Amino acid sequence: MSNAVSEASKPEKPLRTLDIVNAGLAKRYRAERRFRRLGLAAIIASLAFLSMLFADIFWKGHTAFRQTFIQLNILFDPELIDAENLAAADYNGFIRKALEREFPEVSGRGDRRELSQIVSPGAAFILQKQLRDNPELIGQTLPLWVPANDDVDMLMKGHIDRYAPEGERRLSDKQLAWLKRLEEQNKIQKKFNKTFFTAGDSREPELAGIWGATVGSLYTLFITLLLSFPIGVATAVYLEEFAPKNRWTDIIEVNINNLAAVPSIVFGLLGLAVFLNFFGMPRSAPTVGGLVLTLMTLPTIIIAGRAALKSVPPSIREAALGIGASKMQMVTHHVLPLAMPGMLTGTIIGMAQALGETAPLLMIGMVAFIVDIPGSFTDPSTVLPVQIYLWADSPERAFVERTSAAIMVLLAFLIAMNAVAVYLRKKFEHRW
Amino acid sequence: MIKKLIPLTAAVALLASLGSVQAQSSRDYISIVGSSTVYPFATVVAEQFGKSTANKTPKIESTGSGGGFKLFCAGVGVEHPDITNSSRAIKSSEIETCKTNGVAEIVEVKIGYDGIVLANSKKTDVMQLTLKDIFLALAKEVPDPKGGKTLVPNPYKTWKDVNPDLPDRKIEVLGPPPTSGTRDAFVELAMEGGGQMIDSIKAMKKEDEKRFTAVCHTIREDGHYVEAGENDNLIVQKLDANPDAVGIFGFSFLDQNTDKVQGAFVDSVQPTFEGIAEGKYPISRPLFFYVKKAHADVIPGMREYLSEFTSEKAWGPDGYLTDKGMIPMPEKERKKFAENVKNLTPIQ
Known part of the structure; x- marks a missing residue:
């Protein structure tokens, strides 16, 4: 009896293992391709995130390796320096004088203050160090490159929009005009930022280092x-x-x-x-x-x-x-x-x-x-x-x-x- | 094998020598702790002091005002800090802790003011807020808008709901978390100030002061106020990306980012340098530092550092601290505190 049923249900061609395998083969290949593609996609996605991170950091950070400097003719006035006590001299005064010689038309307390703000407040320490290392400079006038203030640096690097209304940027119209003149005379330049690699921390970005x-x-x-x-x-x-x-x-x-x-x-x-x-x-x-x-x-x-x-x-x-x-x-x-x-x-x-x-x-x-x-x-x-x-x-x-x-x-x-x-x-x- | 043993013995010797380093016997630099709001100003003075004198540059840790007092009041001796910065006055409980640990004489120095601003992106129009608006927009519980004395969970969704004169924008405020000194000052000055403008809340102050403080100091948690972390730079960036949002941060960050964000008028005063200096802007707070008198003559450079900080070229109206966004005190106050510092007059 059971024999008869099995006889009747038997297909015309016997179903061999190979056929079963063959029938499912396309599906299995598809599954494998899908799996591989998923793996590949995961790698591409993580690489994309990584490169986005690197690109963002590089894009934001590469400008920091260059820093804006301003050239000033500094006179180490012997009358204002006590050779015994070099640290006590008024180095900010030397910078102010040099700026005033550069821009003789600037007068008035407010304007002069604005003028002195284009140079980093750390410039005085650079002069101090220069003089300490070479005391024979007293009485000479030297063209020295001193770091510009961080706002000037940001302007030169294009992070401050110079066409924005005056109240919306940290530099005034007057300061922009002075900087433009320095630029025309080639007295403001971007140089390699050595300070970044040699200095300790500072609250002035242009003086800060790692x-x-x-x-x-x-x-x-x-x-x-x-x-x-x-x-x-x-x-x-x-x-x-x-x-x-x-x-x-x-x-x-x-x-x-x-x-x-x-x-x-x-x-x-x-x-x-x-x-x-x-x-x-x-x-x-x-x-x-x-x-x-x-x-x-x-x-x-x-x-x-x-x-x-x-x-x-x-x-x-x-x-x-x-x-x-x-x-x-x-x-x-x-x-x-x-x-x-x-x-x-x-x-x-x-x-x-x-x-x-x-x-x-x-x-x-x-x-x-x-x-x-x-x-x-x-x-x-x-x-x-x-x-x-x-x-x-x-x-x-x-x-x-x-x-x-x-x-x-x-x-x-x-x-x-x-x-x-x-x-x-x-x-x-x-x-x- | 012997080679292997060398680093081991070296390590053991090092450990032993470290163990024997008991509390340092002397310290040749000033150690300062305290508020993250005062940190940007104190660091500038410290740097100036370190570069222009023969002393080492003071070490400044930004621990927050409360954390600063905890370290400061732990005792007298070189292992404890000499100065703590604070964006609020010292509490009587902290003076007590100090006393029990032997820190009997503390000199209080007020250095200037800081404004807390509510700012939004320049891409939208400037907001005209009142303290009452701020309270209604941000408190967790507000008086029922339908009338009555009961408090209901804050129902306001847009600024227009709060005050018909305000724009029809969703209330979305990015502000400091509860651990921040800025948050303390904000709830004290803006939220309490705003609460006082509402009769039913004002009445509560007389009847039940604790309840009043709780209502004013609890900020809504339904997503309209977002705690943005301690990093104010991040808040500025988020405001730039989302013109509908309003951020709460210190004035110095507004000062540095005037091209991106604008400060809202509060009670029709804009947060400007002059507005805060004249005391017209309502959300401004004094900044302090506290000096351990017992250390003044022990740690080298203490007196010079104090005189640098209290000199006109630092905290005066044209001083370098104002360049960093600190609002100077009136001349009379400056004179008074400079005198205190000179004589090291302790608080009573």
């Missing part, structure tokens, strides 16, 4: 590296090679993994409570910053280190032990050298993370206005990302381009560090 923050970052990272690398490697080696597998090591492992995900501000609070309040270390010092960032990067280094140790094949360990090496010799002579590239990569990535961190430093006072370049590990200092944050919050418009330029510098550091990590991995990587 060197102070860079030095602070270097000091902080040095402490971080000095502490986190040996501690991290030692922890990873002990946990991976020597520690017994029991409940305690499990708890430690879970905790390390958890620490890697703790928001960084928590480490800042810890630093405030332990390093500042308990040990009484100085506020705003790179030492404390380095300690806090060590706590933050340790989990990253330990996890990367353990992964690197795990990837060393057991045969190497067994061979070493087999020819009579002690366990410690096995680790230090064989396993650790083979795992080192992976550990270094993890360390560099951890360092790059620490370089970009601001939140934990907020609590220990490294988010501060610091003009002097730090000279030691205990001097007050700030770091690159904090400098970016502080500039982004400043009202002066010229800080917008400097913020972007500082981001470019920070990105350059990050890319360099990651490139080193990639290079190390490629060069020393072993494949088994």
Whole structure:
């Protein structure tokens, strides 16, 4: 009976597996193409966002590397300078005089004040330094390039519309006319902005630089590296090679993994409570910053280190032990050298993370206005990302381009560090 | 193996030496904390002071007024700050905390004024507001527009609803979050001021002062007031992109962005330098800093820094602080506080 039914339902041609496969083939190819396209689209989208970010930062920031300077004929009037006390001379007076010689027709207190405003208030310090380095200049007249005020700089870079009504821009019609005359005489020019790379922070955008923050970052990272690398490697080696597998090591492992995900501000609070309040270390010092960032990067280094140790094949360990090496010799002579590239990569990535961190430093006072370049590990200092944050919050418009330029510098550091990590991995990587 | 041990021992030695660094025994720079509103002015003075004298440039942290007092009042000694900036006067509770921690003598220095502006994009017309309009547009609870004494959740959707003379635009205000000193000053000056203009709210002040403060200090949370973070630059950018929105920020940001935004008239006074200096503009507040007298002769450069800050070339009407947007005090007040600073007269 069942035989009869199956006979009747049998198609004329027997359906073979191949046919079933063939029938669904087009659909499967379509699905695969769709999947690939989705993947490609995801990559394109993320690349597009990334390039938009870079393009925006570059577009806003590239002008910051050039700065407007004004040429003035400065007379170091011997009657106004006391050779014994160079610092006490009225350098602003020299600049005012030079401007008045340049524009003899300007009179009246208000106009003269406006005239002196086209030059940076920091120009006086440049003269002071010039004279301190070369005291023989007294009595001479020198054509000197001094930085222009930030508003003039913004005008020259096209960030201020010179055709806007007078009340809506920060430069008056008179100032525009003077600048135009300087421009015609070629006495106002954009030059490479050396100050940006050599100075500390300043409230005058034309005098502000990132060197102070860079030095602070270097000091902080040095402490971080000095502490986190040996501690991290030692922890990873002990946990991976020597520690017994029991409940305690499990708890430690879970905790390390958890620490890697703790928001960084928590480490800042810890630093405030332990390093500042308990040990009484100085506020705003790179030492404390380095300690806090060590706590933050340790989990990253330990996890990367353990992964690197795990990837060393057991045969190497067994061979070493087999020819009579002690366990410690096995680790230090064989396993650790083979795992080192992976550990270094993890360390560099951890360092790059620490370089970009601001939140934990907020609590220990490294988010501060610091003009002097730090000279030691205990001097007050700030770091690159904090400098970016502080500039982004400043009202002066010229800080917008400097913020972007500082981001470019920070990105350059990050890319360099990651490139080193990639290079190390490629060069020393072993494949088994 | 020995090579491996070198960094380890170095690290241990470093840790040990750090542990032994007890509280620094001396400090050769001034440490300043406090308000983010005073920060742009204090930093300019600090820089000027650092460059024109042989002293190191003071270190200035922007911690907010409240955070500044907390650090300032923690004690006397080089590990505690010497000066705290503030966008409000010190509270009696803070003076008490200071006293219990041994900070007995504090010198109060008023440095000038700051205006809080309500601004919108230049692409639209300038607004003519009154304090009452501001209160009605932003308070969480307002008197029932249909009459009666009861308070209802704020029903106003557009500025025209608030006051028929105002434009028919959605109420969309970008302002500082509650942690900000600007917000404190804004609710105190504008919202309380506006509340007083309404009879039923004014009556409440006499009957139940706490309730009055709560009503005036609570800003609506239904999306018409957007907390835009502490970054005033961001608010200016958002206003430029959205001409219908109104932003609340400090005068110095208006001063730097006159080509993009315009300040609304409040009680028919425009927020200009002169308007605020003469005290006509209603939403302006004094700025202060507080000095620990015990530190004045311990930290090098303290007296010079104080005299730089209180000199005419800094806080005078033509001084460099006014270039940064600070509104100077009248001459009489300047003289009085300069005298206080010279003699280091503590507050009683």
